[in-house]
Amino acid sequence: xxxxxxxxxxxxxxxxxxxxxxxxxxxxxxxxxxxxxxxxxxxxxxxxxxxxxxxxxxxxxxxxxxxxxxxxxxxxxxxxxxxxxxxxxxxxxxxxxxxxxxxxxxxxxxxxxxxxxxxxxxxxxxxxxxxxxxxxxxxxxxxxxxxxxxxxxxxxxxxxxxxxxxxxxxxxxxxxxxxxxxxxxxxxxxxxxxxxxxxxxxxxxxxxxxxxxxxxxxxxxxxxxxxxxxxxxxxxxxxxxxxxxxxxxxxxxxxxxxxxxxxxxxxxxxxxxxxx
Numbered sequence: 001x002x003x004x005x006x007x008x009x010x011x012x013x014x015x016x017x018x019x020x021x022x023x024x025x026x027x028x029x030x031x032x033x034x035x036x037x038x039x040x041x042x043x044x045x046x047x048x049x050x051x052x053x054x055x056x057x058x059x060x061x062x063x064x065x066x067x068x069x070x071x072x073x074x075x076x077x078x079x080x081x082x083x084x085x086x087x088x089x090x091x092x093x094x095x096x097x098x099x100x101x102x103x104x105x106x107x108x109x110x111x112x113x114x115x116x117x118x119x120x121x122x123x124x125x126x127x128x129x130x131x132x133x134x135x136x137x138x139x140x141x142x143x144x145x146x147x148x149x150x151x152x153x154x155x156x157x158x159x160x161x162x163x164x165x166x167x168x169x170x171x172x173x174x175x176x177x178x179x180x181x182x183x184x185x186x187x188x189x190x191x192x193x194x195x196x197x198x199x200x201x202x203x204x205x206x207x208x209x210x211x212x213x214x215x216x217x218x219x220x221x222x223x224x225x226x227x228x229x230x231x232x233x234x235x236x237x238x239x240x241x242x243x244x245x246x247x248x249x250x251x252x253x254x255x256x257x258x259x260x261x262x263x264x265x266x267x268x269x270x271x272x273x274x275x276x
Contacts (some may be wrong), residue, residue: 044249045114055088056096058105058113060123061170062193062247064253065274066239067118069099071194076196080117080136080142080241087115087257102193106130109242114240116255119211121173131247134255136267137213140228140233144215145200145207147226153207154228160184167205169193171236174210183233190208197222211237217274 047057059076061069067078078095088095098123100153102109107127109116122132145153152157159166160182168178178187188205199205201224214226243251261267 003216004201039102039175045244045247046250046253047093049093049114053093054089054096055084055093056098056112056114057084058100058116059107059118060105060193061097061099061102061118062101063119063214064194065213065271068194078118080119080268083261083267084115086261086266086270087254090257098238101171102169102175105171105242113242114244114250119214119239120242122238122240123173126242129245131243131245131251133251134258135238135240136258137239138236138238139212139230139239140235141174142212142215142230142233143207143209143211143228144197144218144225145228146224147229149206150228152227156181159207159209162186165204165206167196167199167208168210169196174208177209177235197225199227209234211239213239220275 001128010249017265035189059067059069059080061067061076063078065078066080067076069076075224098108098112105116106126110129113227114155116130120126122135126132143153143159152230153164158164162184163180164185165188166185167181167190168175170189170191175187175189190199190205198206199216200208201222212230215230219225219227241254243254
């Protein structure tokens with residue numbers, strides 16, 4: 001067997017590291033070890049946002065307390081809306097919103113947006129296509145129903161019955177949870193997440209399983225409805241912001257900003273109008 005001396009290996013590595021032999025002498029593209037690397041591609045989304053002076057934000061506008069689009073004025077509000085406004089302010093850029101839906105969120109984010117916000121849950125399916133910021137909230141799925149029915153729907157087994165109507169918005173993790181856990185029950189896929197809780201109040205649905213944070217807000221807004229054990233949800237999940245996959249610089253910036261807002265009172269201020 002032919003042996004290669006240590007000196008030969010070192011010399012070869014030296015040629016690679018110093019740009020000899022395997023690196024093309026072009027200002028924008030280099031070829032190393034048989035792979036072409038576009039130097040421009042290493043620019044961060046952070047650089048693009050600063051250059052365009054615009055932070056493009058994907059959000060559904062139908063998931064209070066995190067995001068809500070007023071149907072009359074078209075204005076957005078919510079915890080995450082206040083937060084991205086603060087992020088844009090610190091970057092000295094303006095915010096441009098891209099309205100999306102839960103079923104189209106990932107496609108719209110990948111094609112149009114710098115960041116995705118509005119109560120987005122971390123999932124492995126989403127992680128295949130995008131990165132996430134540091135988690136902004138730890139919680140899980142829990143039911144909400146008429147206050148008189150809390151004891152009837154406080155377990156998955158009780159909800160997973162043929163005569164129980166579980167309503168869920170189309171797309172997203174709520175629908176996935178309902179379809180996985182309530183196969184023996186009746187799952188109602190509902191288009192409008194802004195009016196979905198009226199279906200329970202009006203008797204057209206029995207229960208909805210959603211994130212504990214949303215059940216707390218809804219129970220505060222609608223006295224007829226009660227959150228079922230929001231402190232002890234059925235599972236565990238986290239919320240975060242969607243970010244470009246592989247963009248370390250942008251993620252580090254967003255994570256550093258989130259840490260600052262958690263400690264300087266900005267995040268608490270954004271939550272106060274919704275949770276008190």
